[in-house]
Each structure stands twice: as structure tokens, then as C-alpha cells.
Amino acid sequence: MSFCRRIRRLVFWMKLLAVTQGRAPLQSIAAARSLVSGSPVITVIEIGVFKGDTAVGLARVIKASGAAIRYYGLDLFEDKDAFFAAHTEDRAQYDTADYPYWEFTSGEHTYARVREKVHTVMSAQECTLIRGDSTKTLPDLAARLGLRPDLVYIDGCHDRDVVEMDWGNVGNLARVGTDLVVVFDDYLSDGVAAVVDVISSDSRWRLYWLNANQVAVVSVRAPLVSRVTIWSTAFAVRSLSSRPALRATVQSTISILRTLRRVFRRSS
Numbered sequence: 478m479s480f481c482r483r484i485r486r487l488v489f490w491m492k493l494l495a496v497t498q499g500r501a502p503l504q505s506i507a508a509a510r511s512l513v514s515g516s517p518v519i520t521v522i523e524i525g526v527f528k529g530d531t532a533v534g535l536a537r538v539i540k541a542s543g544a545a546i547r548y549y550g551l552d553l554f555e556d557k558d559a560f561f562a563a564h565t566e567d568r569a570q571y572d573t574a575d576y577p578y579w580e581f582t583s584g585e586h587t588y589a590r591v592r593e594k595v596h597t598v599m600s601a602q603e604c605t606l607i608r609g610d611s612t613k614t615l616p617d618l619a620a621r622l623g624l625r626p627d628l629v630y631i632d633g634c635h636d637r638d639v640v641e642m643d644w645g646n647v648g649n650l651a652r653v654g655t656d657l658v659v660v661f662d663d664y665l666s667d668g669v670a671a672v673v674d675v676i677s678s679d680s681r682w683r684l685y686w687l688n689a690n691q692v693a694v695v696s697v698r699a700p701l702v703s704r705v706t707i708w709s710t711a712f713a714v715r716s717l718s719s720r721p722a723l724r725a726t727v728q729s730t731i732s733i734l735r736t737l738r739r740v741f742r743r744s745s
């Protein structure tokens with residue numbers, strides 16, 4: 478391998494390590510996906526937007542990596558009560574004293590409030606919020622736009638039948654062989670675990686665990702560089718979160734390299 482190629486490869490891995498620094502696992506995956514994408518626009522679908530905080534984080538990370546974002550957020554918003562009447566188990570996860578963030582009473586999850594929040598980081602062209610049941614709105618969206626997303630985050634209703642339908646729609650949308658990364662949240666809930674366990678025994682997909690609760694799924698036919706990147710990111714995310722000493726070392730190395738780069742740029 479030539480010297481230049483080695484340096485380029487080293488820079489790539491350093492960048493990868495840098496983007497996982499201090500970021501949530503999903504954001505690290507989004508940054509890694511942007512890093513290997515040849516496209517200047519990263520298309521993201523989030524199933525289950527809630528208060529829009531993940532949408533904001535994703536937009537910041539993707540834009541910081543130099544790409545543009547096209548974000549589609551699917552949620553029930555104000556239509557939640559009709560849906561949850563038939564999904565009482567999932568509804569029971571909200572408005573409990575144990576997890577104060579997961580509440581509907583403040584109105585922070587409403588369409589208008591979420592729209593206001595996401596528009597602080599994305600323009601109307603960059604961001605589309607779609608109200609309704611994802612098992613219906615996702616196929617509609619795909620049919621209308623012929624969408625080829627780069628990243629899908631499945632985090633809506635966690636009941637098995639709904640997760641199965643969401644995954645089926647995402648799988649159809651992507652078609653096996655594309656470079657799509659799908660991240661499932663809440664593996665610790667039975668419905669998500671049941672679907673992810675079926676995918677894990679399907680030889681068409683590879684699973685990369687980000688932590689005990691989140692897993693990234695990539696087609697075995699995705700380009701090797703994408704799969705290696707996601708594998709490395711998942712590995713870095715897991716290692717850095719479980720080893721504070723390693724995290725501190727990586728953080729110091731990265732800040733030294735950043736300082737050196739600034740000095741080098743100033744002097745050249």
C-alpha cells in the first residue's frame with residue numbers, strides 16, 4: 478500500500494473515532510454513514526419522533542459532517558389516542574413517574590411544538606413531519622417519493638405486530654442490497670426483540686449491536702466499506718461507553734490532533 482493511501486486510511490479511521498466521541502450511538506452511526514456516503518445528501522426516516530430531540534441531534538451531526546440532510550419524521554402526534562386505544566401495552570410506557578421525559582401531558586410532542594423545534598436546525602425543505610400511523614404513512618411516503626433512505630430509525634410503537642409491519646415496509650423500501658442502515662431502538666421490549674431475533678437468523682442481514690438496547694442492521698450486500706464502517710463504529714461506541722479510561726485517552730488524542738491541525742493550518 479502506498480504511503481499516501483496509508484495516510485488517507487489513517488485519517489479516515491481517526492475521523493471515524495472523532496465522530497463517535499461524546500455522541501449518542503445513533504448519532505455516531507449517522508455520522509459514520511455520512512462519512513462513507515458518496516452522496517451530498519443523507520436521507521433519514523425516523524419512525525416515532527416524540528419530542529423531536531433525536532431529529533435535532535441527527536441534523537446537527539449530519540450537517541457537521543459536511544453533508545446535507547433530508548429528514549422524514551413519522552409520528553402519531555395528536556392522533557395518538559385513537560391508535561393507543563388498541564395498543565394499551567405500549568401506551569403504558571408513557572406518563573409514569575419512573576421516566577419523566579416520556580410524557581404526553583406537557584404538549585411537547587404535538588405537531589406544532591415538534592415542528593418549531595426541528596425548524597431551529599432544519600429548513601422546511603430539509604424536514605418533513607408526517608402525522609399518522611407509520612404502518613400506513615411509510616408505504617404512502619415511499620410510493621409518493623420513490624424514497625431511497627440512507628438511515629431509518631425504527632422507534633415507534635414497540636408492539637410486535639407494528640414493529641413487524643414497520644420492518645417489512647422498511648425492507649421493501651430499501652430492497653436487500655442497498656446501502657441502507659436501519660437502527661432498532663428498544664430491543665429490551667419484547668415486541669422489538671421478537672422481530673430483531675428473526676432478522677438475526679436471516680442470512681441477508683448483519684446485526685451490529687450499539688448497546689444492549691439498540692442495534693444497527695445492514696444488508697450483507699451493502700458495500701464492504703459501509704459494513705466495515707458500521708462495524709467499527711458500533712465497536713467504538715461500545716468500547717468507549719464501557720471503558721472510561723479508554724474514552725479519556727481517545728478524547729485527549731483527538732484534541733491534540735485538532736490542536737496540531739489548527740497550528741499546521743495557521744502556519745501553512
Ligand SMILES: C[S@@+](CC[C@H](N)C(=O)[O-])C[C@H]1O[C@@H](n2cnc3c(N)ncnc32)[C@H](O)[C@@H]1O
Pocket residue numbers: 523524525526527528529530531551552553554557560586609610611612632633634635639
Ligand atoms: C419512544 S418514542 C420515540 C422517541 C424518539 N425516536 C426519540 O428518540 O426521541 C415513540 C413515539 O412513537 C410514536 N408512535 C407510536 N406508535 C406509532 C405509530 N404506529 N406510528 C407513528 N408513530 C407512532 C409515539 O407517539 C411516540 O411519540
